[in-house]
Amino acid sequence: MPPAPRAARGFFPLDETLALGASRFSPRLVEGIARLGTEMPFGRAVETLAFFTGVEMGVETARGLVEGAGAALVELEAAEIEELERTGATPPLGAPMQQVSVDGAMVPLLRGEWAEVKTLAVGAIRQERIGEGEWKVHTGELSYFSRLTDAFTFGQLTSGELHRRGTDRASVVCAVNDGAEWIANFIAWHCPKAVQILDFPHAAEHLAAAAHAVFGAGSADAAEWLGVQFHDLRHKDPDQVLKALRALPVARVGVPTEVTEVRDRVLAYLEKRRAQIAYADFTALGYPIGSGCVESANKLVVEARLKRSGMHWERTKVNPMVALRAVACSGRWAERWPQVWKQLRARDAARRAACHERRRPPPPAEAKPTITATITSRLTQIQLEPKRLVVNGRPTKDHPWRRAPLKG
Numbered sequence: 001m002p003p004a005p006r007a008a009r010g011f012f013p014l015d016e017t018l019a020l021g022a023s024r025f026s027p028r029l030v031e032g033i034a035r036l037g038t039e040m041p042f043g044r045a046v047e048t049l050a051f052f053t054g055v056e057m058g059v060e061t062a063r064g065l066v067e068g069a070g071a072a073l074v075e076l077e078a079a080e081i082e083e084l085e086r087t088g089a090t091p092p093l094g095a096p097m098q099q100v101s102v103d104g105a106m107v108p109l110l111r112g113e114w115a116e117v118k119t120l121a122v123g124a125i126r127q128e129r130i131g132e133g134e135w136k137v138h139t140g141e142l143s144y145f146s147r148l149t150d151a152f153t154f155g156q157l158t159s160g161e162l163h164r165r166g167t168d169r170a171s172v173v174c175a176v177n178d179g180a181e182w183i184a185n186f187i188a189w190h191c192p193k194a195v196q197i198l199d200f201p202h203a204a205e206h207l208a209a210a211a212h213a214v215f216g217a218g219s220a221d222a223a224e225w226l227g228v229q230f231h232d233l234r235h236k237d238p239d240q241v242l243k244a245l246r247a248l249p250v251a252r253v254g255v256p257t258e259v260t261e262v263r264d265r266v267l268a269y270l271e272k273r274r275a276q277i278a279y280a281d282f283t284a285l286g287y288p289i290g291s292g293c294v295e296s297a298n299k300l301v302v303e304a305r306l307k308r309s310g311m312h313w314e315r316t317k318v319n320p321m322v323a324l325r326a327v328a329c330s331g332r333w334a335e336r337w338p339q340v341w342k343q344l345r346a347r348d349a350a351r352r353a354a355c356h357e358r359r360r361p362p363p364p365a366e367a368k369p370t371i372t373a374t375i376t377s378r379l380t381q382i383q384l385e386p387k388r389l390v391v392n393g394r395p396t397k398d399h400p401w402r403r404a405p406l407k408g
Contacts, residue, residue, distance in 0.1 A: 070320025
């Protein structure tokens with residue numbers, strides 16, 4: 001039996017794949033390669049597809065199908081946000097206690113450029129009392145949203161996920177994040193009533209920077225001072241830690257100015273966030289004090305697929321991929337794919353209609369009449385017009401009564 005035609009086996013160059021559209025392929029095939037391409041490099045994806053299904057597909061064909069599915073998802077999510085803004089729909093009832101954390105991860109682009117992909121992680125807080133004022137706290141049921149964009153646009157685009165999770169209707173929202181200004185603005189926008197908590201390891205890093213500047217990095221004095229301050233920060237009044245920070249011996253003779261500047265910068269940073277470092281109060285209420293869920297999301301959603309060795313991405317291809325990654329890592333693929341497939345079919349239909357319109361021959365242009373044709377038409381009109389013999393009851397010069405008599 002002769003081998004199947006290359007088209008039947010999925011061998012299409014990228015431009016031909018886009019011209020055909022994903023809807024020209026089997027829905028199951030498109031979903032399969034989209035799942036694989038979301039999880040692994042495109043070369044491995046086509047090898048895995050061939051191993052399990054016997055279907056051979058070119059790498060560029062797979063790339064086109066996966067990126068097309070991601071672009072359809074991006075369009076779908078944008079349309080959903082527009083619909084929410086138009087209707088003002090009430091969010092569903094979600095978990096009563098939720099954690100909202102936001103962070104960014106750098107990814108390599110073409111031509112040596114790097115860019116930050118911002119990620120939102122939303123989870124349900126589960127508490128288990130283990131003693132008087134002591135809780136075992138776990139944030140589960142995590143879902144993610146990622147985009148390569150500016151902070152303002154990211155804030156707009158995340159509205160859909162926060163609405164879906166019912167964050168606005170939660171009784172308690174713990175916004176655990178690092179101290180970046182854009183994140184503070186994000187929380188003030190979406191969760192103005194949230195309990196804002198500075199990620200504990202982040203606060204500890206700032207204390208360590210001050211101790212290492214004053215006592216020397218890796219010194220015994222720095223380790224001893226930090227041991228006390230970490231304990232007090234975690235279990236006692238944070239004002240004690242701020243007091244110890246002010247008392248650091250930076251006024252000694254011979255201490256460089258840079259050391260004082262580091263101490264002052266750390267002190268100002270933590271004083272500004274005094275309400276966010278009351279960790280003893282937070283833990284007594286059973287609130288999380290770490291943003292590990294979003295830091296893990298940076299690795300899980302973004303870096304595991306886009307930051308592999310040797311990878312460099314075109315900027316316009318990042319969002320389609322991270323959109324698919326967020327859906328897959330949130331455990332929502334089965335829920336989302338039918339909507340993506342419908343959007344793909346709509347995109348293909350619109351593209352085919354546009355191609356058909358471009359290929360239609362233009363209507364024949366109306367020929368402009370020439371001067372000769374205009375004169376001839378006018379003369380014909382004049383000749384066809386009957387001569388009037390009576391005007392206002394009086395014979396004209398063309399009336400037989402007014403004609404001159406014929407001379408014999």
